Amino acid sequence: MTTRSPILSLRGIQKSYGPIRVLHGVDLDIYPGEVVALLGENGAGKSTLSNIVSGTVQPSAGEMTWLGAAYAPANPRAAMDEGVGMIHQELKLLPKLSIAENVFVGRYPMKAGRVDRRAMEERARSSLKRLGLEISPDRLVEGLSTGKQQLIEIAKALTLNARLLILDEPTAALGGEETQLLFQQIERLKADGVGIIYISHRLEEIRQIADRVVVMRDGAKVQEFDSGDVPIRTIVEAMVGRSLERMFPALPTPREEVTLEVRDLTSPTNAFRNISFSVCKGEVFGIAGLMGAGRTELVRAITGADPISGGEILLNGKAVTPRSPIEAIRAGMVLVPEDRKLQGVVLDHSIAENIGYANLGAIARNGWVSSRRLKQFADECIRKFGVKGRGHQDAGELSGGNQQKVVLAKWLARKPQVVVLDEPTRGIDVGARSSIYDLIMDLARQGVAVIVVSSDLEEVLGVSNRIMVMAQGRQTGILDREEANDVSVMELATS
Known part of the structure; x- marks a missing residue:
C-alpha cells in the first residue's frame, strides 16, 4: 500500500431517503495511481456512494476531503471542475449530436466567441484512438452499438484530465478486445497518477485490474482486501454475507404431462x-x-x-x-x-x-x-x-x-x-x-x-x-x- 497521501478521503458518509438509510457511515480512501474495485450486490450502496463523490447526490452526514481540502461538490459540474469524472452504467449520450459534441458537451472549446469545431473534433479523435475506436468524430451517436457508445463515454472522461475517475460497469457492453483496450488505457492513467474507482459485476476482471478491493453490503463497507488477487468465492461470500455451499438450488422433478x-x-x-x-x-x-x-x-x-x-x-x-x-x-x-x-x-x-x-x-x-x-x-x-x-x-x-x-x-x-x-x-x-x-x-x-x-x-x-x-x-x-x-x-x- 502506498504511503502517499490520498487524493480522496471519505469519513462517516451517510445517506438517507426519508426513513430509509442507504449508506451507513462509510470510510474510504483513494490514492493516486491505484484502482480500487468497489464491489457489492445490487442495492449495496455502490452507486449511491459514487454519486455522492461525483456531485450527483448530496450526503446526509459525513465529510469528504479532496487533495487535503474540504470537498462538497454541489453538482457534477463542480466535481468535474475539481478533477473528478464519472462514467455511469446507464449511457447518457445525446443521440442527435455528433460524437465530438457528446464528448465535449457543456464545455466546448471556443475560439473568437464561437465553438472551435476543428479543435473539438481533433481532441475527440485522439481520445477515441487511445481506446482503439477508429470512427469519425463528426458522426452522429444515433445508430451506434451499445459497446461503441460505452467507449465514447469513456473517451469523454479521458478529455477531462481527471485526477479521479469512477467507472460504473464500464465493460458491461464491451467485447473481449474492447475490454483489453480499456484495461490498457487504465494502466496508462494509473501511470499518470490518476486514481480509479472501478465498479463491476464481472468478478473475473478484478484480479486483472484492481490494486485493492472494497466490498459493500446493505449500505456499509464490510470488508477490504489489500490486493486484487482474491478468490472470487471469497469476494462473493463477503458480498452476500454467507458461505456459498451451492450457487444453484436443487432442481425439482418435472411431471409427465x-x-x-x-x-x-x-x-x-x-x-x-x-x-x-x-x-x-x-x-x-x-x-x-x-x-x-x-x-x-x-x-x-x-x-x-x-x-x-x-x-x-x-x-x-x-x-x-x-x-x-x-x-x-x-x-x-x-x-x-x-x-x-x-x-x-x-x-x-x-x-x-x-x-x-x-x-x-x-x-x-x-x-x-x-x-x-x-x-x-x-x-x-x-x-x-x-x-x-x-x-x-x-x-x-x-x-x-x-x-x-x-x-x-x-x-x-x-x-x-x-x-x-x-x-x-x-x-x-x-x-x-x-x-x-x-x-x-x-x-x-x-x-x-x-x-x-x-x-x-x-x-x-x-x-x-x-x-x-x-x-x-x-x-x-x-x-x-x-x-x-x-x-x-x-x-x-x-x-
Whole structure:
C-alpha cells in the first residue's frame, strides 16, 4: 500500500431517503495511481456512494476531503471542475449530436466567441484512438452499438484530465478486445497518477485490474482486501454475507404431462428453422447457443412478439400459435425479455404502476383502477417476490436485480402456465442471481413450464432439467441433465 497521501478521503458518509438509510457511515480512501474495485450486490450502496463523490447526490452526514481540502461538490459540474469524472452504467449520450459534441458537451472549446469545431473534433479523435475506436468524430451517436457508445463515454472522461475517475460497469457492453483496450488505457492513467474507482459485476476482471478491493453490503463497507488477487468465492461470500455451499438450488422433478409443444417452428427471416421441442409441467428447459444462434428470436416468436412462417405451438395439446404478445399472454405464456430497461419496465413509472399494467383485470372494476386496490395488489407482489423498494418509487430508481424482480412479479401475478426467461440474470450481481434462481425453482415446483435462455453456460447447466442447443438458427441437439456439461454443449453450439 502506498504511503502517499490520498487524493480522496471519505469519513462517516451517510445517506438517507426519508426513513430509509442507504449508506451507513462509510470510510474510504483513494490514492493516486491505484484502482480500487468497489464491489457489492445490487442495492449495496455502490452507486449511491459514487454519486455522492461525483456531485450527483448530496450526503446526509459525513465529510469528504479532496487533495487535503474540504470537498462538497454541489453538482457534477463542480466535481468535474475539481478533477473528478464519472462514467455511469446507464449511457447518457445525446443521440442527435455528433460524437465530438457528446464528448465535449457543456464545455466546448471556443475560439473568437464561437465553438472551435476543428479543435473539438481533433481532441475527440485522439481520445477515441487511445481506446482503439477508429470512427469519425463528426458522426452522429444515433445508430451506434451499445459497446461503441460505452467507449465514447469513456473517451469523454479521458478529455477531462481527471485526477479521479469512477467507472460504473464500464465493460458491461464491451467485447473481449474492447475490454483489453480499456484495461490498457487504465494502466496508462494509473501511470499518470490518476486514481480509479472501478465498479463491476464481472468478478473475473478484478484480479486483472484492481490494486485493492472494497466490498459493500446493505449500505456499509464490510470488508477490504489489500490486493486484487482474491478468490472470487471469497469476494462473493463477503458480498452476500454467507458461505456459498451451492450457487444453484436443487432442481425439482418435472411431471409427465406436457404443457408446451413446439413443432417445426420457422422464422420468415431465417433466424431459426424447423425447431421442435416440448416442455413438461414443472420442467426448467434451457436453451443454449452462441451469439447469433437464434435463441432470442425463437422465444420471442413463441410468445407472439415476432412472426413465424411455419410450424405450430401447442399448449396442453391445443394449438395456440400466438400472433401477438397479447394473444400469448391470454393463452398463459409470458416473456421476461432480454432488455428489461427497454422492454420489461417503464422506468419513469412507479413500481406499482408497472405491476398493475400487466394485471388490470385483477385490480380494475368497471374499467376504473382504484389507487387503493392497486397499492394493495402491488404491495403484496413486492412482498412475495422480495423487491427492495416501495410501490410509489419509480422503477428507474431500482437496481438491475430489483427491476428484474418487478418484471417477474408483474407476470407471475397472472399465474401463467409457461414462463420464458431471456437472459434472466444479465447485469445482475451474484446475490440477486441466487434469489432469481430460487424464484425459477419455485415456479417449477408449482408445475409451471419454464424456459431459460442464457449466454452463461454455467447458469444454463445449473438451472435446467434439459438443454436444447442451437447453432446458426438450427436445433443441434437436446441434452438431458446427466449428459449435459460445458464440453457437450459447446460441441453442439459450434457444430
